[in-house]
Amino acid sequence: MKFIHAADLHLDSPFLGLTSLPAQLAARVRRSTFDAATKIFDRALAEHVDFVLLAGDLFDRAEQSVAAQAYLFDQFTRLQTAQIPVVISFGNHDYATDQHQVVAYPDNVTVFGPQVTTTTLTLGSGETVAISGFSYPQRWVTADVAATYPAHAATDWHIGMLHGAVTTGGVNDHYAPFTLAELQPKHYDYWALGHIHQHQVLATQPPIVYAGNPQGRAVNETGARGAYLVTSRGRQLVPTFFPTAVLAWETATLTTQATTLVALGRAVVTWLTEHPAQLPTLTALTIKTTQPLSATDQARLADWPTLLQRTQRAALQAAQRYFVRLTVHATTTPLAAPQLDQDYWARGAAQVFTPANLQTVFGKLTQEPSLADWLEQVAPQDLQQAASQRLNQWLRGEHTDVS
Incomplete structure (x- = not known):
């Protein structure tokens, strides 16, 4: 058996606060969630997987755009042609999506309702797979939904889909809170989690896995983004992460002895040369000076980041970087009383x-x-x-x- 576990596509993400991006890069950023999701569906077809699980927040908001709805319909149709089922649970961002959906998904798509239910697939190999899950009926779900999941069905495999926040118990959370101690006694073979955007394996026996989001959407979403290809090895299901992001986010710090804005600019160009990115990377750079700037340069700091962006376009393009935030912490003369x-x-x-x-x-x-x-x-x-x-x-x- 082989399937893909993905979550948190966040199609239609508005990418607020990026109004200063060059037009071409801004268009690429707006497309990025769609392009990253396409890599997931392409991988599903290339691997001839048995099914695809999408664990919540396919859309960034409950009111989906026509473009986002049409995009998913087309992708699901591609999978239907290849006879690949898709199982969906909607999350806190795209809750109650059936109230807004005006086009029926293809017949290969199963969408969970507001209560935990189980759908069963029979694979080409003859294996049977029970998949249990639910969709958010509203933005916040504070109830202990995990407790309502059934025990392992009389099938070859049983998978749980859960869009929620893992806690250590006794924590008040708005997003279907659960503990590992609640999931493990169900004796499922795999838990496909959504909601947390950092991919991570919470447990291995059985695998309890956050897929993370396929594309970072803000400067706090650094690092690799993608989904999991899960394959059976004997009686075990083994998840393998694969990257899908088409652009990256990064935070970095540059410490310099520069004492003028001109020298500060040279230090940034040197940093760009020494830190080329593998993908187009939206970068938040903090510059710390170890020596005070003159009073004149200190007064010009407000305009300096914008000027640097415009005058060093070649160095930025060569490094595949764009500064979404450029912050200068300039050393100042120690305060008197x-x-x-x-x-x-x-x-x-x-x-x-x-x-x-x-x-x-x-x-x-x-x-x-x-x-x-x-x-x-x-x-x-x-x-x-x-x-x-x-x-x-x-x-x-x-x-x-x-x-």
Whole structure:
């Protein structure tokens, strides 16, 4: 037996905040989720798999565009021609999708409803495979859905599909929370998970696997992105990750002794030459200077990143990089009185900048999908660093944003 496990295609991702991209690159970014998904369907056909599992968030939002719906219909039709079934569970981004779907999928597609149910496939080899799963009826599912999955059916194989958040127990989560201790006693042969965008194998006996997303969509989604080809070896199912991303995201830090903006630009070009990317890569570069800039250059920092992007296009293209964020942390002359009490700040920051406090501060604002997505991408340490920088600027009488 052989199948593909993928999740979190996020077709129609808006890629907010990238308005400064060159037109050609912007178009490539907008196509990227579709192009990455196509690699999954191409692989399914090339491998002649027995079926394809898509574990939630096929679309980025409940209201799918005509282009995204038509794209999936065409891909499913390709698989139908090759007699490859597709099993879908919708997630928190594309919940209640049947309310918006205006074109029926081909007959090879099975879509789970809001309750856990089981569909059974009979393969060309004569093997039988039970697949259990459900789709989100609304954006948030707080109930313990994992508890409602049935025990292993009287089939050769049994697979669970679950779009949710793994926890250690006792954690209040909005996205179908579950624990490994809940899944393992079901004695399934494989758990095909969605929702977490980083691919990872949570357990091997049986495999409990997050496929991750096929294409990174923001600067916090660095590293390889793809799906899993799962094959049977005796009585075991073995997942093998394969990459699908057509562009990458990366964060990096450059420390330099440059004391002028001209020297700073040369340091960036040298860094680009020494760090070429394998794929077109949207890069967030933080530059730290070990020596103070002059007051004149310090005042020009606000415009410098944009100027650098425009004047160093050749170096950026050669390295296959584009800076989606270029932040300069320039060393400044130590503050005269009043001095900031660093120990006090560190203790206070450790208490204030925590995930729990962020959730409390933003509160019901996270019920708005776009704000919830933004909050998922913001780390407490990022807010702490921004707050520290602003506070120091205020103490020096500066109000310029250099990021």
